[in-house]
Amino acid sequence: MLSIRNIVKQYAGHTALSDVSLEVKSGQIFGLLGPNGAGKTSLIRIITQITAPDSGEIYFNGEKLNQSHIDRMGYLPEERGLYKKMEIGEQMIYLARLKGLSRDEATKRLKVWFQKLGMETWWKMKIEELSKGMQQKAQFVATVLHEPDLIILDEPFSGFDPVNAEIIKDEILELNRKGATILFSTHRMESVEELCHSIALINKSKKILDGPIRDIKNSYKNEIYLVEYEGTRISLNGSAPFEVIEEMAGVDNSHTIRLKLKAGSNSNDVLQYLIPKARINMLHEVIPSMNEIFIEHVNKIA
Amino acid sequence: MNKILLIIQREYVTRVRKKSFIIMTLLVPGLFAGMFAVIAYVATDKDKTMHVVSVIDNSGSFKGKFHDEKFIKYAYPNQSLASAKTALKDEDDLLLNIPANIKDSVQLFARKKSTLALADNIQGQMNDIAMGASLVKAGIDTANLHKVKSNIVIKPTELTAAGEKNTSMGATYALSFSGAVLIYLSLFIYGAQVMRGVIEEKTSRIIEVIVSSVKPFQLMMGKIIGVGLVGLTQFVLWIGLTALISHFVGHNASGVNSALNNFVHNLGSDAGYELGCFLFYWITGFLFYSALFAAVGSAVDSETETQQFMFPITLPLLFTYILSVSYLFMVPDSPLAVWLSMIPLSAPVAMMVRIPFHVPAWQLAVSMGLMIVGFIFTTYVAARIYRVGILMYGKKTSYKELVKWFFYKE
Numbered sequence: 001m002l003s004i005r006n007i008v009k010q011y012a013g014h015t016a017l018s019d020v021s022l023e024v025k026s027g028q029i030f031g032l033l034g035p036n037g038a039g040k041t042s043l044i045r046i047i048t049q050i051t052a053p054d055s056g057e058i059y060f061n062g063e064k065l066n067q068s069h070i071d072r073m074g075y076l077p078e079e080r081g082l083y084k085k086m087e088i089g090e091q092m093i094y095l096a097r098l099k100g101l102s103r104d105e106a107t108k109r110l111k112v113w114f115q116k117l118g119m120e121t122w123w124k125m126k127i128e129e130l131s132k133g134m135q136q137k138a139q140f141v142a143t144v145l146h147e148p149d150l151i152i153l154d155e156p157f158s159g160f161d162p163v164n165a166e167i168i169k170d171e172i173l174e175l176n177r178k179g180a181t182i183l184f185s186t187h188r189m190e191s192v193e194e195l196c197h198s199i200a201l202i203n204k205s206k207k208i209l210d211g212p213i214r215d216i217k218n219s220y221k222n223e224i225y226l227v228e229y230e231g232t233r234i235s236l237n238g239s240a241p242f243e244v245i246e247e248m249a250g251v252d253n254s255h256t257i258r259l260k261l262k263a264g265s266n267s268n269d270v271l272q273y274l275i276p277k278a279r280i281n282m283l284h285e286v287i288p289s290m291n292e293i294f295i296e297h298v299n300k301i302a
Numbered sequence: 303m304n305k306i307l308l309i310i311q312r313e314y315v316t317r318v319r320k321k322s323f324i325i326m327t328l329l330v331p332g333l334f335a336g337m338f339a340v341i342a343y344v345a346t347d348k349d350k351t352m353h354v355v356s357v358i359d360n361s362g363s364f365k366g367k368f369h370d371e372k373f374i375k376y377a378y379p380n381q382s383l384a385s386a387k388t389a390l391k392d393e394d395d396l397l398l399n400i401p402a403n404i405k406d407s408v409q410l411f412a413r414k415k416s417t418l419a420l421a422d423n424i425q426g427q428m429n430d431i432a433m434g435a436s437l438v439k440a441g442i443d444t445a446n447l448h449k450v451k452s453n454i455v456i457k458p459t460e461l462t463a464a465g466e467k468n469t470s471m472g473a474t475y476a477l478s479f480s481g482a483v484l485i486y487l488s489l490f491i492y493g494a495q496v497m498r499g500v501i502e503e504k505t506s507r508i509i510e511v512i513v514s515s516v517k518p519f520q521l522m523m524g525k526i527i528g529v530g531l532v533g534l535t536q537f538v539l540w541i542g543l544t545a546l547i548s549h550f551v552g553h554n555a556s557g558v559n560s561a562l563n564n565f566v567h568n569l570g571s572d573a574g575y576e577l578g579c580f581l582f583y584w585i586t587g588f589l590f591y592s593a594l595f596a597a598v599g600s601a602v603d604s605e606t607e608t609q610q611f612m613f614p615i616t617l618p619l620l621f622t623y624i625l626s627v628s629y630l631f632m633v634p635d636s637p638l639a640v641w642l643s644m645i646p647l648s649a650p651v652a653m654m655v656r657i658p659f660h661v662p663a664w665q666l667a668v669s670m671g672l673m674i675v676g677f678i679f680t681t682y683v684a685a686r687i688y689r690v691g692i693l694m695y696g697k698k699t700s701y702k703e704l705v706k707w708f709f710y711k712e
Contacts, residue, residue: 050514071515
């Protein structure tokens with residue numbers, strides 16, 4: 001879908017992107033992660049052709065990125081905004097027509113969306129008469145009205161209350177099911193784990209990590225498990241197939257241990273060792289959250 | 303290209319639908335009609351009440367010598383000043399007291415303030431009478447003198463290919479003036495509208511959505527052309543409505559009609575030429591300046607910050623305008639006027655001043671050529687600043703930065 005190759009972008013005084021390459025596969029939800037000022041918005045602006053890279057190339061469906069691809073993208077910028085004094089219906093039709101839709105088609109689709117999101121009564125209202133949340137909702141519709149193949153969302157959930165954020169999340173998932181590829185940037189990790197198939201982590205203008213989310217997480221698990229048991233505290237000796245990292249006493253005679261497997265052993269060995277000694281409530285592998293990976297990486301570089 | 307049309311359409315429609323546009327459109331012709339009415343009213347002799355001036359002549363040299371005019375009659379009652387004063391009852395009547403020695407001041411009494419025109423009339427007549435008397439005393443035959451006294455009125459006649467043509471200097475000046483004023487005002491009004499439009503898009507942050515659909519250059523040109531069309535629409539409506547109003551009002555007050563007719567008549571056979579030049583300089587001047595205004599709008603975050611950039615843009619325009627209406631129109635062929643009408647910064651205003659006085663074809667051609675080159679140049683420069691400026695938020699821009707933006711690659 002989108003192949004980003006060796007993009008370099010420099011502004012006077014600083015480098016926004018240095019040699020960034022990414023592959024976004026068709027039908028994916030792709031998360032672009034990174035702290036503020038990492039270069040996410042710069043990259044997005046290059047993809048949306050608002051600016052051009054100093055060097056490097058972008059391919060859209062195998063073709064070199066050009067003007068004709070603009071109509072196939074929908075872009076929701078981080079800084080939201082619409083014409084304050086213009087009626088919503090008219091404004092959204094205008095924006096859709098700028099993306100190549102006919103007036104009739106835009107009107108038809110807009111009616112469907114307004115109904116779906118409970119916005120029918122807004123048609124004749126001006127943007128300045130709406131609340132911030134309502135404006136955001138309207139802008140989201142404006143972004144996807146022309147049914148783009150690639151939807152680019154910069155911090156899509158900022159500014160939404162939890163209810164509307166949920167609605168928007170569902171809409172994003174539905175658009176993705178219908179075949180749209182979605183690229184969004186965020187620094188909120190929980191939404192990444194919920195939504196994304198793949199991610200790329202950008203920090204200080206460099207890509208430091210990318211790939212399918214499952215692969216990344218798997219590569220970061222290092223045989224650490226969490227076990228909770230009930231009964232008297234087990235005193236361990238060297239024969240256990242693991243090493244204890246941390247031990248915590250819980251309520252009601254329960255104990256939790258955080259352990260790391262010894263080389264050659266697996267989780268079954270742990271259970272076989274513990275079952276005769278206590279009642280096991282729970283055993284699960286500790287997989288680092290994206291948040292932890294993110295922080296670890298950013299700090300490592302810094 | 304299609305997208306530029308869409309942008310032009312939006313810019314045009316949203317502005318034309320605004321209340322302020324409709325109010326301005328209706329108000330200005332109303333003001334114009336009112337202005338014509340006042341001119342017509344002033345022009346026609348408005349003092350239509352009959353005044354009787356009672357003359358108490360203590361010198362004896364004025365009695366019976368005043369001649370009556372349409373609304374002023376002179377009477378010579380045999381009364382003392384005091385009794386004549388009490389006898390003066392009618393508000394419109396006056397009492398003229400001429401002292402024995404004419405060197406003493408002559409007094410004019412009235413129940414209300416006498417008008418300047420009235421006092422002028424009496425004073426003029428008295429001077430004529432006194433002078434006549436002095437001339438006779440000096441032995442000069444006044445009858446002969448009247449015969450040889452010159453009464454020169456210049457009738458301006460222009461030699462054209464079509465033959466001699468009567469022209470009115472006044473109308474030519476008026477044309478020269480109004481052309482300059484109209485261009486000056488509209489460059490400011492509509493240029494500022496372009497700037498405000500750019501700032502609005504920037505502050506509302508819709509700019510990023512738009513430039514992800516169209517190129518910044520398309521957006522800028524769409525806005526400039528859209529606003530320009532709004533300006534042209536307003537002019538056409540103003541002219542049309544003014545003509546319409548004066549046509550209807552004309553039935554009641556012939557003065558209004560004749561004032562307008564006069565003006566139109568004096569445009570004469572050159573109306574097409576003058577209107578064509580006006581249109582050309584309006585359009586190219588607007589394109590020239592509004593591109594600069596757009597660049598300024600893109601470089602700031604709010605209208606209050608525009609001052610530092612506005613100054614160098616408005617200064618040449620203001621300078622030319624003041625010079626034009628105070629000096630250039632008197633010397634339309636002076637080297638200064640010629641130079642100013644060549645430089646694109648000042649040409650739209652300066653050339654309009656010169657147009658009614660007939661500009662040599664080569665000068666007009668050079669000026670127009672430079673205008674076209676000029677607006678292409680400013681549009682190019684402005685577009686380069688604009689494309690960077692619209693995406694820069696929250697920091698104060700310096701001239702140095704503008705230069706840097708200009709040299710940015712895409």
